[in-house]
Amino acid sequence: MLHKFNDATPVEIDEAMQIAGEASQAYRKFSLKQRADFMKAIAHDLENADELLISTAMEETHLPAGRLQSEKARTVFQLNSYAEACEKGDWMQVSIDTEDQKRNPPKPGIRKMMIPIGPVVVFGSSNFPFAYSTAGGDTACAFAAGCAVVVKAHPAHSNTSQLVADLIMKAAEKCNMPKGIFTHLHGAGIETGKQLVLHPETKAVGFTGSFAGGKQLYDWGNQRKAPIPVFAEMGSVNPVFLLPGKLKTDHDEIAGMYAVSVTLGVGQFCTKPGLIIALESDELNKFIATLAQKIKEISPGPMLHPGITKAFNEKRQKALEQNGVKEVAESGIIAKGNEGLPTIATVSAQIFLENSLLHEEVFGPYSLIIQCKNNDELLAVAKALEGQLTATLMATVDDMNQHESLVDAIKEICGRLIYNGVPTGVEVCLSMQHGGPFPATTDSRFTSVGADGIKRFVRPLAFQNWPDELLPDELKDGNPLKIWRTINAEIRPPQL
Amino acid sequence: MLHKFNDATPVEIDEAMQIAGEASQAYRKFSLKQRADFMKAIAHDLENADELLISTAMEETHLPAGRLQSEKARTVFQLNSYAEACEKGDWMQVSIDTEDQKRNPPKPGIRKMMIPIGPVVVFGSSNFPFAYSTAGGDTACAFAAGCAVVVKAHPAHSNTSQLVADLIMKAAEKCNMPKGIFTHLHGAGIETGKQLVLHPETKAVGFTGSFAGGKQLYDWGNQRKAPIPVFAEMGSVNPVFLLPGKLKTDHDEIAGMYAVSVTLGVGQFCTKPGLIIALESDELNKFIATLAQKIKEISPGPMLHPGITKAFNEKRQKALEQNGVKEVAESGIIAKGNEGLPTIATVSAQIFLENSLLHEEVFGPYSLIIQCKNNDELLAVAKALEGQLTATLMATVDDMNQHESLVDAIKEICGRLIYNGVPTGVEVCLSMQHGGPFPATTDSRFTSVGADGIKRFVRPLAFQNWPDELLPDELKDGNPLKIWRTINAEIRPPQL
Numbered sequence: 007m008l009h010k011f012n013d014a015t016p017v018e019i020d021e022a023m024q025i026a027g028e029a030s031q032a033y034r035k036f037s038l039k040q041r042a043d044f045m046k047a048i049a050h051d052l053e054n055a056d057e058l059l060i061s062t063a064m065e066e067t068h069l070p071a072g073r074l075q076s077e078k079a080r081t082v083f084q085l086n087s088y089a090e091a092c093e094k095g096d097w098m099q100v101s102i103d104t105e106d107q108k109r110n111p112p113k114p115g116i117r118k119m120m121i122p123i124g125p126v127v128v129f130g131s132s133n134f135p136f137a138y139s140t141a142g143g144d145t146a147c148a149f150a151a152g153c154a155v156v157v158k159a160h161p162a163h164s165n166t167s168q169l170v171a172d173l174i175m176k177a178a179e180k181c182n183m184p185k186g187i188f189t190h191l192h193g194a195g196i197e198t199g200k201q202l203v204l205h206p207e208t209k210a211v212g213f214t215g216s217f218a219g220g221k222q223l224y225d226w227g228n229q230r231k232a233p234i235p236v237f238a239e240m241g242s243v244n245p246v247f248l249l250p251g252k253l254k255t256d257h258d259e260i261a262g263m264y265a266v267s268v269t270l271g272v273g274q275f276c277t278k279p280g281l282i283i284a285l286e287s288d289e290l291n292k293f294i295a296t297l298a299q300k301i302k303e304i305s306p307g308p309m310l311h312p313g314i315t316k317a318f319n320e321k322r323q324k325a326l327e328q329n330g331v332k333e334v335a336e337s338g339i340i341a342k343g344n345e346g347l348p349t350i351a352t353v354s355a356q357i358f359l360e361n362s363l364l365h366e367e368v369f370g371p372y373s374l375i376i377q378c379k380n381n382d383e384l385l386a387v388a389k390a391l392e393g394q395l396t397a398t399l400m401a402t403v404d405d406m407n408q409h410e411s412l413v414d415a416i417k418e419i420c421g422r423l424i425y426n427g428v429p430t431g432v433e434v435c436l437s438m439q440h441g442g443p444f445p446a447t448t449d450s451r452f453t454s455v456g457a458d459g460i461k462r463f464v465r466p467l468a469f470q471n472w473p474d475e476l477l478p479d480e481l482k483d484g485n486p487l488k489i490w491r492t493i494n495a496e497i498r499p500p501q502l
Numbered sequence: 503m504l505h506k507f508n509d510a511t512p513v514e515i516d517e518a519m520q521i522a523g524e525a526s527q528a529y530r531k532f533s534l535k536q537r538a539d540f541m542k543a544i545a546h547d548l549e550n551a552d553e554l555l556i557s558t559a560m561e562e563t564h565l566p567a568g569r570l571q572s573e574k575a576r577t578v579f580q581l582n583s584y585a586e587a588c589e590k591g592d593w594m595q596v597s598i599d600t601e602d603q604k605r606n607p608p609k610p611g612i613r614k615m616m617i618p619i620g621p622v623v624v625f626g627s628s629n630f631p632f633a634y635s636t637a638g639g640d641t642a643c644a645f646a647a648g649c650a651v652v653v654k655a656h657p658a659h660s661n662t663s664q665l666v667a668d669l670i671m672k673a674a675e676k677c678n679m680p681k682g683i684f685t686h687l688h689g690a691g692i693e694t695g696k697q698l699v700l701h702p703e704t705k706a707v708g709f710t711g712s713f714a715g716g717k718q719l720y721d722w723g724n725q726r727k728a729p730i731p732v733f734a735e736m737g738s739v740n741p742v743f744l745l746p747g748k749l750k751t752d753h754d755e756i757a758g759m760y761a762v763s764v765t766l767g768v769g770q771f772c773t774k775p776g777l778i779i780a781l782e783s784d785e786l787n788k789f790i791a792t793l794a795q796k797i798k799e800i801s802p803g804p805m806l807h808p809g810i811t812k813a814f815n816e817k818r819q820k821a822l823e824q825n826g827v828k829e830v831a832e833s834g835i836i837a838k839g840n841e842g843l844p845t846i847a848t849v850s851a852q853i854f855l856e857n858s859l860l861h862e863e864v865f866g867p868y869s870l871i872i873q874c875k876n877n878d879e880l881l882a883v884a885k886a887l888e889g890q891l892t893a894t895l896m897a898t899v900d901d902m903n904q905h906e907s908l909v910d911a912i913k914e915i916c917g918r919l920i921y922n923g924v925p926t927g928v929e930v931c932l933s934m935q936h937g938g939p940f941p942a943t944t945d946s947r948f949t950s951v952g953a954d955g956i957k958r959f960v961r962p963l964a965f966q967n968w969p970d971e972l973l974p975d976e977l978k979d980g981n982p983l984k985i986w987r988t989i990n991a992e993i994r995p996p997q998l
Contacts (some may be wrong), residue, residue, distance in 0.1 A: 030613070031910065098992060101954075103933040114923065116933040121913065123946075228724045232889070232940045235947070393728070406972050416528065417617065422964040425972070427610065436991045437599040437612040439964035444728040450619075450961040451731070458597075458962075465946040466954075468918040468935035476902050476921070490993050495932045495953075495985050497592065497993065 008065060008165050011385035013194035018191065019201045020240060022156050025186030026125035027207035029154040032184035034122045034129065036152070037479075038487065040181070042089035045149050047177040052078065052170065063135050065165040068308040074136070081136040084318050084434055085146050091436070091457030092150035095489035097322075097464070100480055102493045105327035105471070117481040120464035121416040122152030123235075124209030127202045129223070130160035130167055131214035131309050133274045139163070140170040140190065143454055144212030144237075151463035158202060161194040168192075174195050174347070203236070205229055210463055213238040214276070214454065217367075217445055224448045231271070237462050238448045239330050239441065241367045242395035243280035244429045246294065247345060247384070247416065249405035250285055252426070257293035260400055262384045264373070265300035267428035272307040273371030274344045277396055277429040280367055283376045294375060297350055298335035304348045306341035309370065315344050322349055325368055330357035334375065342413050346370040348453075355383040358391055371457055381409070388415040393443025393450065396429040421450060504561060505863045507688035514687065515697045518652050518785050521682030522621035525650040525701035527789050528680035530618045531974075534650070534983065536677070541645050543673040544637055545581035547814065548574065548666065559631050562659040564840065570632070570769060574873030577632040580930055581642050586934070587953030588646035591985035593960070596976055596990045601967070608969050613977040616960035618648030619731075620705030623698045625657035625719070626663055626753075628711035628806050629770045635659070636666040636686065639800040639950055640733075647959035649705070650683050654698060657685055657690040658807040664688075676801055685939060692718075695708035699732070706959055709734040710772070713941055720944045733958050734944045735937065738891035739776035740925045742881070743912065745788065745901035746781055748922070753789040756896055760869070761796035763924035767802040768842045769867030770810070773925040775891055779872045779883050781849075783994065790871060793846055794831035800844045802837035805866065811840050814866035818845055823866055826853035830871065842866040851879040855886055877905070884911040889939025892918045892925040915939060 014022070031039075057079075063074045091097060098120040105115035126148035130139035137143060140157050146384045150411045159167035171190030176186050191198065199219075203211055211227055211234065213220050220238030227236035246411040248260065267279050284290045309315040326333055326349075335352040341347040348371040355378040358364050364374065378384045396419040399406065399413065406413055419425060421442030432440055432455050440455035447454075452462045468476060479486050488500035503534050519588045528614040529537075551574075555771050587593060596615040601611035622644035626635035635640060644651045655663035667686030673681050687694065695715075699707055699722040707730065709716050709722055711765070716734030723732035744756065761777050780786045805811040822845075830846040837843040844867040854860050860870060874880045893916040895902065895909065902909055913919060917938030926950050927937055936951035937943045942951075948958045965973060975982050984996035 031914075035910075064551075091991070094991075095669060098989070102930070102934040111927075113931075114927075114929055116918075116929060116931060117752040118933040118935050124914075224729075225724075228721075233720075233944070403969060403972060414531075417963060418527075418620075421962065422966055423968075424966040425968045427967045430609070431610075433599070433610055433612060433920075435599040435609075435612060437597040437964060439613040439614050439962045441962075443961075448729070449731075453962065465939075466935045466937075466949065468912060468915065468933060470918055470920040470929075471923045472921045473899060473917075478900060491670075492592070492932060495587070495590075497995075499993075 011164050011168070011485045012341065013193045013195060014191040014198055018364050019198065020205065022189040022191060023125060023205040024172065026154040026189060029184040029186030030122065033135045033154055033187055034152045038093045038095055038120070041150060041152060042093040044177065044181040044183055045085045045089035045092065045146060048174050049082045049175050049183050051142060051173045052085070053082045055173060056220055062169060063163060063166040066166050067135050069312050074358060077134060077136045081141060084137065084143055085141065087434065088146045088150045088457050088460065089383055091460065095480065095487060097457065097460045098489070100489060100491040102481065102491060104494060105149055108421060116468050116470050117472070118466050118468040119478065121467045123463050123465050124153060124154045125207050126155050126210045126463055127208050128155055128157045129199065129213040129215065130157060130291040132160050132162050132314065134214070135163045135166045135449060136170070140167045141174055147459040148463045150460045153463050154203065156189045156191065158198060159190060159192050175358045199223060201224060204230060206230055211236040212454070219240060220448060234329060235462070236421070236448055237452060237454060238274065240445055240447060241276050241369065242442065243365065243367050243444045244277055244394060244396045244398070245281040245283055245391055245396040246279045246400065248282060248284035248290070249399065249401035249409060249413070250287060250289070251402040251405040252400045253284060253287065253289045253293060257289045258296050261293050261296035262300060263428055265297055265304060267430045268373040269304045269348045270430050272309055274310060274369065275430050277432060279373055279429055279431040281374055283378065283384065285384060286377050286379060288375065290337040292336055294352065301348050301350050304337055305339045306337050306345035306347045308344045309346045312344060314369065315346065315493050318346050318368065321368040322370065322372050325364065325372070325374065326351055328361055328364060330354060332363070338495065347350040350375065354378060355379065355387050359386055359493050365392065378485065385412050385415060388412055388419070391419050393446045395440060395442045395446045396420055398424040398427065398429050400426055421446065505658050508666070509689045509691060510687040510694055512697060515694065516701065518619060518687060519701040519703040522685060524653050525680040525682030526618065526620050529650055529683055530648045532887050532915055534589045536589055537646060537648060538589040539681055540673065540808055541581045541585035541588065541642060542676040542937045543677050544670050545578045545585070546672050548581070548637060549578045551669060555662065558665060559659060559662040562662050563631050563806050573630060573632045576930065580633065580639055581637065583930065584642045584646045584953050584956065587956065591976065591983060593953065593956045594985070596985060596987040598977065598987060599988060612964050612966050613968070613973065614962050614964040615974065616978045619959050619961050619964045620649060621703050621987040622649045622651050622706045622708060622959055624651055624653045625695065625702050625709040625711065627658050628658050628810065630658045631662045632666070632711070634710045636663045641953040642960045646956045650961050652685045652687065652698065654694060655686060655688050657688070658926045660688055674720055688728045695719060696722060700726060704730060706730055707732040708950070711736070711739055716944060721761040731958070732944055733948060733950060734942055735772065735950050736943060737772050737865065738775055738938065739775040739861065739863050740890060740894070741779055741887055742775045742894040742896065743908070744780035744786070745895065745905060746777060746783060746785070747898035747901040748896045749780060749785045749789060752787045754792050757789050757792035757796060759924055761793055761800060763926045764869040765800050765844045765867040766926050768805055770806060770865065771912065771926050773928060775869055775894065775925055777870055777872060779874065779880065781880060782873050782875060786873065790830055790848065791804060797831045797844050798834040800833050801835045802833050802841035802843045803840045804840050808840060810865065811842065814842050814864065817864040818866065818868050821860065821868070821870065822847055824857055824860060826850060827860070846871065848873060851875065851883050855882055861888065881908050881911060883909055884915070887915050889942045890916040891936065891938045891942045892916055892920060892927050894920040894923065896922055917942065935979060971997040
């Protein structure tokens with residue numbers, strides 16, 4: 007039985023931010039181990055949550071049990087691995103310059119570390135009810151950084167969100183966290199989000215969703231009296247470049263990989279390949295024919311919620327209606343009302359370059375193949391694209407060496423560059439970059455996946471001339487926390 | 503003979519940004535050693551610049567030769583030390599996660615490094631004609647990061663700026679840098695800056711100056727179709743808290759230190775202590791008396807330019823006219839037309855808390871002593887202050903332990919926290935944090951002094967599944983550049 011929650015009132019929102027401000031001041035003094043233990047407690051409880059959590063998520067998101075279970079497992083892994091990173095402390099980038107009284111003038115002793123930025127507001131995403139929502143990556147990073155969190159549940163899975171929130175609250179109590187360390191609010195309208203971003207106690211925002219939504223939060227963040235960073239991940243078309251040498255030998259294999267990648271999770275991933283770009287050739291025709299055959303065989307699947315199905319149908323239709331766009335194939339199985347129909351279309355590079363509507367993301371199982379007459383058009387397409395989360399090169403080593411300018415241009419538009427693979431599937435590890443130049447995200451300098459995501463919610467503070475006994479443990483001479491530190495510009499292991 | 507330069511035309515600005523865009527694409531492929539050699543060549547030529555440079559700067563800024571010579575030496579040191587940091591490569595934060603084919607699903611190999619963000623526009627500052635202007639910290643950091651630079655000269659020292667620019671251009675030619683690696687433009691009006699920030703090729707901005715100027719650039723940067731980071735350092739009042747135990751024994755010594763710090767360089771430092779906060783006491787009265795005596799003995803000095811003298815006189819006058827503000831002392835020597843008059847005033851905490859005008863920076867040799875009736879007022883003042891570059895605690899260890907909430911509150915408002923010292927004098931080293939919460943700067947997460955300033959002009963790029971031969975040297979298996987890297991989340995020295 008799904009419950010309908012009321013929107014948080016302005017008074018509730020203000021209270022949530024006030025106690026988050028107080029909690030942040032207490033929590034920032036908690037040790038790295040205490041923060042990590044709290045995160046691990048949430049992970050443990052999430053891992054052992056009863057059946058109701060998955061069944062509720064299935065009912066709200068229409069995602070299959072298997073996908074939800076693996077997303078939950080990923081969320082548990084995120085919490086545990088960011089907890090480990092938190093305790094290890096590399097993200098604090100501790101740097102110590104020792105004093106030198108003999109220098110003229112004497113050099114003061116200066117020690118720098120990262121400190122928490124303050125209360126973080128997290129907006130749950132529609133397509134990841136666990137990994138990018140209530141106890142997801144933004145929340146985990148903020149807790150590791152030492153910040154209190156206020157989550158606004160995504161209205162499309164508010165019951166799932168509430169169950170996860172209850173579990174976080176229980177873990178907070180068990181770990182003796184300060185009151186206000188975590189608050190969960192509901193709000194279907196724009197006003198809840200606006201009030202949260204504009205509240206003076208809010209010090210940073212995490213968001214995953216549409217361009218319109220993310221850009222609005224970003225603008226509000228910048229228009230405050232004291233602006234704050236808004237980390238919005240706003241989607242991507244994830245261009246895939248098929249280079250001729252690779253296509254020649256592997257066109258069938260690539261078609262198979264991409265039929266799966268385009269339609270995985272009914273195309274509802276921010277890393278879904280939405281553009282496939284190649285030179286006109288017989289092999290490209292063969293690739294298209296195989297891809298078309300495979301797409302016809304893939305069943306439509308239910309989408310996350312009616313709003314997303316409607317948007318997909320409209321954007322798909324509009325894209326297909328554009329002058330010069332030709333539908334190549336769609337699923338041979340008729341889509342029911344809430345389902346997304348796997349679809350592949352094609353267009354010439356010339357027309358693509360002239361029509362910016364074709365550059366936009368169609369969120370769902372749709373991809374557009376761009377056919378280029380020559381290398382100049384290939385390069386022109388790469389240079390015409392906006393910022394992307396990912397770009398992919400399907401290429402032999404020879405292809406890469408023969409298309410140096412193209413590879414250089416592609417590096418400038420993305421955060422992650424895949425070689426002979428698919429962009430779907432975002433590995434949770436320290437080297438992951440999930441973020442890219444605007445409009446993929448509002449800040450290409452940070453990642454929302456991997457423990458480096460903690461760096462979004464901290465800022466440096468330098469201590470000059472402080473006596474050892476007054477310094478935080480992170481900066482003390484004896485290095486009691488045994489963390490890696492840079493001393494006089496040299497990286498030093500914990501034992502030194 | 504000072505030359506009067508014409509403002510750059512819109513066509514010249516567009517051309518400068520276009521060639522900067524092209525140069526950035528070439529320069530980003532230059533090795534770390536090539537970048538470092540270029541920076542060292544500039545440093546060498548600046549160090550050996552002929553007499554005309556200092557005499558021109560003296561004529562334009564009215565700063566004394568000694569100060570200008572030491573600022574030039576600091577600029578040379580910045581270029582050399584950031585060049586060393588550039589070559590060492592720690593700032594690239596290389597992280598490698600190796601693939602694991604045995605895992606289910608297989609883990610892809612992912613390697614991440616920082617890449618240059620693209621052309622950087624630098625606005626010269628009025629108060630640092632060398633260290634924060636043409637070949638200053640922003641320019642040095644951008645070159646280290648791999649970015650082309652376009653400098654807009656500060657109109658108050660355009661001849662000095664031109665001489666330094668000529669020297670950079672010569673070094674660029676000597677080092678075979680791409681055309682457009684550095685462009686120097688003049689522009690006294692607001693339009694030059696606006697066009698530079700809004701140009702699509704501009705990818706980041708560095709600025710040191712007034713709040714009005716910096717905030718305007720920041721807003722333009724955010725309002726672009728594709729927003730860009732604007733790093734504006736916009737001033738600070740640098741509060742100094744005198745705690746009772748320390749004041750009891752050292753009031754005379756502190757008064758001596760602060761008479762110098764408030765008036766150093768005619769108070770024209772962004773780290774000048776503009777507020778001194780203490781509990782009412784006999785010792786505070788003694789401190790004030792000694793400080794007053796010393797201020798009376800300090801001569802007024804010529805300020806940077808007539809606009810700054812005018813602003814100082816007006817702001818000083820307005821501050822002194824506020825209800826409850828009492829002038830304590832001013833220099834006993836009459837100020838000439840372009841000179842700034844050393845001045846100390848005092849006010850009660852209660853009035854300070856009610857009058858936000860008193861929280862604003864008075865750029866010049868002026869400081870306000872805030873007298874608090876009790877610890878609650880002391881804490882209230884700390885909490886009422888806006889973001890600061892620095893804060894200072896003059897305190898014994900006992901004082902610190904007895905004022906824990908106060909120390910906690912001060913940590914939240916500043917980027918650098920000095921213990922028993924003065925905020926003037928910004929050490930150039932890796933542990934320095936020169937930046938603080940808004941409105942001290944537009945982005946508290948970065949520093950504009952020290953080699954960590956390079957991080958302002960880069961963003962991460964992850965390579966997934968790339969063959970070793972196609973990876974940049976920074977990421978290759980053999981670690982040919984011999985840099986520190988993190989491998990599978992463990993920091994590893996170059997030889998591993």
